[in-house]
Amino acid sequence: MIEVTALRKTFGSVVAVEEVTFRAPDGRITGILGPNGAGKTTTLRVLSGMLQPDRGEARIDEVDVVADPNAGRARLGLLPDARGLYPRLTARENIRYYGELYGLRGKTLDRRIEELIEMLELGHVADRAATGFSQGERMKVAIARALVHDPPNVILDEPTNGLDVMSIRSLRGFLARLREDGRCVLFSSHVMQEVSALCDSIVIVAKGRVVASGSEDELKAQTGAETMEDVFVALATGEAP
Amino acid sequence: MSPLWIVFRKELVDAIRDRRSLLSMLLFPLVGPLMVAAALTFTAQELDQNRDVELPVVGRSHAPALMAFLRDHRIELVDPPEDHLEAVRKGDAPMVLIVHDDYSERFRDARANTVELVVDRSRTAGAGDRARVKGLLRAYGERLALLRMVARGVDPQLAEPLKVQSVDVSTPAKRAAIFLNLLPMFVLIASFIGGMYLATDATAGERERGSLEPLLLAPVSRAAIVTGKWLASFVFSAATVLLTLGLTLVALTMVPLEDIGLYVDIGLGDVVGILVAVVPLSLCATAGQILVALFARSFKEAQTYLSLTIFLPTLPGAIFGIKPLEAQPWMYPIPVLGQQALLTSTIRGEPTPIYGFVLAALGASILALVLVAAAARMLRSERIVMGR
Numbered sequence: 001m002i003e004v005t006a007l008r009k010t011f012g013s014v015v016a017v018e019e020v021t022f023r024a025p026d027g028r029i030t031g032i033l034g035p036n037g038a039g040k041t042t043t044l045r046v047l048s049g050m051l052q053p054d055r056g057e058a059r060i061d062e063v064d065v066v067a068d069p070n071a072g073r074a075r076l077g078l079l080p081d082a083r084g085l086y087p088r089l090t091a092r093e094n095i096r097y098y099g100e101l102y103g104l105r106g107k108t109l110d111r112r113i114e115e116l117i118e119m120l121e122l123g124h125v126a127d128r129a130a131t132g133f134s135q136g137e138r139m140k141v142a143i144a145r146a147l148v149h150d151p152p153n154v155i156l157d158e159p160t161n162g163l164d165v166m167s168i169r170s171l172r173g174f175l176a177r178l179r180e181d182g183r184c185v186l187f188s189s190h191v192m193q194e195v196s197a198l199c200d201s202i203v204i205v206a207k208g209r210v211v212a213s214g215s216e217d218e219l220k221a222q223t224g225a226e227t228m229e230d231v232f233v234a235l236a237t238g239e240a241p
Numbered sequence: 242m243s244p245l246w247i248v249f250r251k252e253l254v255d256a257i258r259d260r261r262s263l264l265s266m267l268l269f270p271l272v273g274p275l276m277v278a279a280a281l282t283f284t285a286q287e288l289d290q291n292r293d294v295e296l297p298v299v300g301r302s303h304a305p306a307l308m309a310f311l312r313d314h315r316i317e318l319v320d321p322p323e324d325h326l327e328a329v330r331k332g333d334a335p336m337v338l339i340v341h342d343d344y345s346e347r348f349r350d351a352r353a354n355t356v357e358l359v360v361d362r363s364r365t366a367g368a369g370d371r372a373r374v375k376g377l378l379r380a381y382g383e384r385l386a387l388l389r390m391v392a393r394g395v396d397p398q399l400a401e402p403l404k405v406q407s408v409d410v411s412t413p414a415k416r417a418a419i420f421l422n423l424l425p426m427f428v429l430i431a432s433f434i435g436g437m438y439l440a441t442d443a444t445a446g447e448r449e450r451g452s453l454e455p456l457l458l459a460p461v462s463r464a465a466i467v468t469g470k471w472l473a474s475f476v477f478s479a480a481t482v483l484l485t486l487g488l489t490l491v492a493l494t495m496v497p498l499e500d501i502g503l504y505v506d507i508g509l510g511d512v513v514g515i516l517v518a519v520v521p522l523s524l525c526a527t528a529g530q531i532l533v534a535l536f537a538r539s540f541k542e543a544q545t546y547l548s549l550t551i552f553l554p555t556l557p558g559a560i561f562g563i564k565p566l567e568a569q570p571w572m573y574p575i576p577v578l579g580q581q582a583l584l585t586s587t588i589r590g591e592p593t594p595i596y597g598f599v600l601a602a603l604g605a606s607i608l609a610l611v612l613v614a615a616a617a618r619m620l621r622s623e624r625i626v627m628g629r
Contacts, residue, residue: 073460078458088259
């Protein structure tokens, strides 16, 4: 479970996150929806312990990530905005490196790598150097290395960026599988269709604040809008639909 | 298996698969030895006194005694080319000796004679041969003067009221050191070049590829990550030093050093001494490179900064070359300067104090640790990680 309470983060005079509060429960997919620059990535970076918030709390399974970032990271798999691979290492080696850094060894690590390769359908490129990978293949390896330690909480920052339709479909299937396992899945996007197709509940962020949250139907009822796009425009800009 | 070891091993594997970082390690060690060997071989040929020198002579028959003298001193007299001035100008002949028609007549009357030696002083090739022929001609003239004075009952000492005799106190090993001064410079540059590409790729390159943020998400201390990357760069740097030194020594065995009167005695003890002096510098150079590359905004910027640092190890060499300095105790703990002092005296065959090696190793290692700590600290900065 991921919980963020009254989070605030500034860079110099720029306020990236004004005040963000939300809760993403286990066994559900929660989407953070917002236009570019709304503060989504900054919020996720605070959750991963990469950034120190000015104020507020961020907890992963009751662990305060500001006080103990490594304990938080052990329970969290994060696919960040930056998803570069080592081009001279094979897909398998890229995943293995992270597995070792997360403390996995021997048979456990071997088994986990095989599991991820099978789950993400990476078999045909597993032993090829990453240098020639397609966007979709690169994304899958980046997800595999983020989940190598089998974390109960998964955060993906704009995972569909630059992917083709087939890759997005396969990613959707994968996220649904994570939900079935009872994991807490949180992902950010600026594309409404994706969020409505996949998420159990949606948190809409604009200008560093949470402007609304709930299921798709709840949001529609709340704003009186017909489509998710109208909901989004109404909430993000404050205009009536 | 500690996180440090995991990072270290991965960086080494990654770099070994990269042709560019391998090239920067392998190419430089070839350049140094080749240059030293070429310079020494050239000198050996120039100074070789036992070689026959060809001398085209115009009017050979006018001066049979002079010709016999030259031939006795291994000058091979040959027929002159058709247009001898042009031949020298074009470099076809290094020089031409001209004996005038009236030579034998003036010789018989014991009058002063003139011979002309046509040379092109703008050409450095054959300078040694020209100097040798000039010396022989002068010696012949002096001998002639002597004989004529004796024939007239004059004491030949009168002709030479002041005799200059230089006493050379430098040992052959010291003279060799003038040429071998290049060796410390090459070895020091090797320690800077060897790990440079890896240090850049593992820091600025990692960030530019977008793999730094995921890496820092792993529950591993930043100090372990930086140290692993640093030690991998160090391995490349030290290997380059080893290769440069080894190949230079191999090259030296192929150069006819005895012909120049040079005596180079670099034994196993000296090799160990050089390595003990330079390996700590590798620690320090790669640590500095990691720090600078982390600070740079991009891979290119890092490369620009780092290519400037290669001048660093050439500085003491250049200064020592202009104004020779004797090694002073205060120099030892200063990285680069200390290594230069130790290497120069080791190669010159002078006794080098053990405490010099200890101070140099300590100075470089302490600075290396400070630099690595600064790099680890930098990696905790939000600004540096996000790439500003």
